[in-house]
Amino acid sequence: MAKLDLVMFEEEYNQLQEIIGRLQVDSSSKVVFLVDKNGQQIAAAGDVRSIDATSLASLTAGNVAATDGLAKLIGEKEFSLLFHEGEKDNLHISIVGKRGILVVIFDQSSSLALVRLRVKKASRELQEIFERVEYRAQDQGGENAKFESPFTEITDEDIDRLFGD
Amino acid sequence: MTFINYASREINCKIVYYGPGLCGKTTNIQWIFEQANPEKKGKLVSLATETDRTLFFDFLPLDMGTVKGFKVRFHLYTVPGQVFYDASRKLILRGCDGVIFVADSQAARLEANIESIANLATNLKENGFDIRTIPYVLQLNKRDMPTAAPVQELEQLLRFRNEPMIEAVANRGVGVIDTLKATARQILMDLQRS
Ligand SMILES: Nc1nc2c(ncn2[C@@H]2O[C@H](COP(=O)(O)OP(=O)(O)OP(=O)(O)O)[C@@H](O)[C@H]2O)c(=O)[nH]1
Ligand SMILES: [Mg+2]
Numbered sequence: 064m065a066k067l068d069l070v071m072f073e074e075e076y077n078q079l080q081e082i083i084g085r086l087q088v089d090s091s092s093k094v095v096f097l098v099d100k101n102g103q104q105i106a107a108a109g110d111v112r113s114i115d116a117t118s119l120a121s122l123t124a125g126n127v128a129a130t131d132g133l134a135k136l137i138g139e140k141e142f143s144l145l146f147h148e149g150e151k152d153n154l155h156i157s158i159v160g161k162r163g164i165l166v167v168i169f170d171q172s173s174s175l176a177l178v179r180l181r182v183k184k185a186s187r188e189l190q191e192i193f194e195r196v197e198y199r200a201q202d203q204g205g206e207n208a209k210f211e212s213p214f215t216e217i218t219d220e221d222i223d224r225l226f227g228d
Numbered sequence: 229m230t231f232i233n234y235a236s237r238e239i240n241c242k243i244v245y246y247g248p249g250l251c252g253k254t255t256n257i258q259w260i261f262e263q264a265n266p267e268k269k270g271k272l273v274s275l276a277t278e279t280d281r282t283l284f285f286d287f288l289p290l291d292m293g294t295v296k297g298f299k300v301r302f303h304l305y306t307v308p309g310q311v312f313y314d315a316s317r318k319l320i321l322r323g324c325d326g327v328i329f330v331a332d333s334q335a336a337r338l339e340a341n342i343e344s345i346a347n348l349a350t351n352l353k354e355n356g357f358d359i360r361t362i363p364y365v366l367q368l369n370k371r372d373m374p375t376a377a378p379v380q381e382l383e384q385l386l387r388f389r390n391e392p393m394i395e396a397v398a399n400r401g402v403g404v405i406d407t408l409k410a411t412a413r414q415i416l417m418d419l420q421r422s
Contacts, residue, residue: 076235101323102287102303103240105233117270121287121303125275128319129284217295217420222413225292225300226405 070199075192076106082188083165084108090181092169093152097189098123100162114168123156123166146175155179159186160193238299241415243408244321246348247330248340249281249309252369252398256330257288257304259401260408264290282308285320295416302412309344318351326363326415327352328407330398331386333368333376341386363414365392367407372397 079097087095087108094109096116102124104116126145134141145156155167155178165186167178232239245253254274261272270289277283285305292300305324307317321327329348331341349359368382379395387393392410396403 070232071234073235076233099323101242103242115271117289118273118287121273121289125284125287125319128322129316132315132319215420217416219413221295222409222416225295225412226409227293 071105071196075196078192079106079189080108082185082192086167086181086185090167090169090178091173092167092178094166094168096120096123096166097159098164098166100124100127100164105163109168119166123164127156127158127164155182157182157186159189161197163189163193165189232298236299237297238301239295239419240301240303241325241412242303242305242323243326243328243411243415244324245304245306245328245330246317246321246344247309247369248332248337248344249311251309251330251332251337251341251344252396253306253309253330254280254282254286255398256328256367256369256396256404256407257286257306259398259404260290260304261288263401263405268292281310282306283313284308284316292412300416302408304408311343314347314351317347318354321351321355321357324355324357324362325418326365326411327359328365328367328411329386330367330369330396331382333370333382334373335375335377338377338382338385341382345386345388360389363411363418364389365394365407365410365414367394367396367398367403369396369398369403371395371402372400 083095083097083106094111097106098104098120102121104120107116131141143158147154152168152170157165159165169178245256247253261269268291273287275284288304290302292302305320307320352359366387370376394403394407398404
């Protein structure tokens with residue numbers, strides 16, 4: 064069964080948030096996003112309001128998925144890094160663990176070399192947390208069983224309410 | 229793969245509209261986008277060709293309200309239906325929580341529908357899913373067309389697991405929300421089982 068739910072707890076989330084917050088400051092970048100490979104935003108730091116984060120997450124995931132497809136076509140496992148250079152802003156995209164994507168947006172107040180350096184360090188820290196979350200996702204009867212799913216008694220009314228009737 | 233965030237108390241579900249070229253996948257999510265309350269919807273992202281055929285995907289994020297204190301958010305995607313975009317279709321199914329198969333009711337498209345379901349089964353399998361168990365809804369679209377095949381015939385050919393089957397005219401919004409709702413029900417019920 065491929066349905067491995069990604070469950071993230073408060074503590075892990077706070078750790079992720081802290082790491083990318085530090086990355087944003089240390090790399091003098093504008094915004095840092097942590098996105099799931101399926102296109103869902105996990106955490107963000109910096110001037111988040113300047114960007115449509117949800118679209119960014121989805122397009123980044125699409126971009127990475129397409130690049131992964133290209134890598135496989137030519138016999139590579141994956142390309143670990145994507146870099147897009149714009150007139151003002153640049154986009155640095157890298158893979159963290161098996162399912163994380165780190166997106167850094169920076170302008171001339173930083174540099175590619177600095178961003179690279181800081182991303183490398185942050186990635187290692189992020190990866191540790193990701194591995195824990197991924198491990199739990201695989202270990203279905205394990206730690207996941209320790210907490211109660213909040214969705215034990217969903218009724219038709221719950222679903223009707225979601226659709227506003 | 230549902231992403232449950234206990235820190236922000238959010239559940240994110242990815243729903244994919246699948247089906248043959250021009251069956252009305254993009255029309256479904258365009259209609260949802262036009263109707264949705266502005267506070268609840270994000271931007272509609274469409275990666276399309278000059279002629280409005282889907283090239284990679286359409287994407288629409290929707291905030292649905294709460295269940296058991298968790299904010300439920302749907303991420304709706306469409307695949308490109310044209311046969312030669314198969315590699316892209318496979319990528320978009322990655323990590324999906326539910327699939328809506330949009331069938332084109334026109335008699336001339338019967339075979340295209342059948343092929344597309346077979347293609348869906350293959351691509352789901354390559355992503356580690358089983359078409360027989362994943363939350364799944366069948367939409368019979370273009371019911372307004374004079375060339376539409378009878379519902380019974382379509383049912384016999386396309387319905388294979390007693391999945392919810394909904395008749396639709398997507399460009400007029402008929403059946404669009406019902407389809408999404410049937411999918412949401414399956415996904416959330418599935419969540420409570422796992
Ligand atoms: N008559 C009628 N036309 C429809 C209906 N639904 C969609 N259409 C039309 O069919 C055409 C194709 O619709 P799209 O939604 O772009 O099709 P698609 O499935 O996204 O196609 P691809 O992106 O190529 O896979 C458009 O001109 C729509 O207006 C329907 O229920 N009835
Ligand atoms: Mg389309």
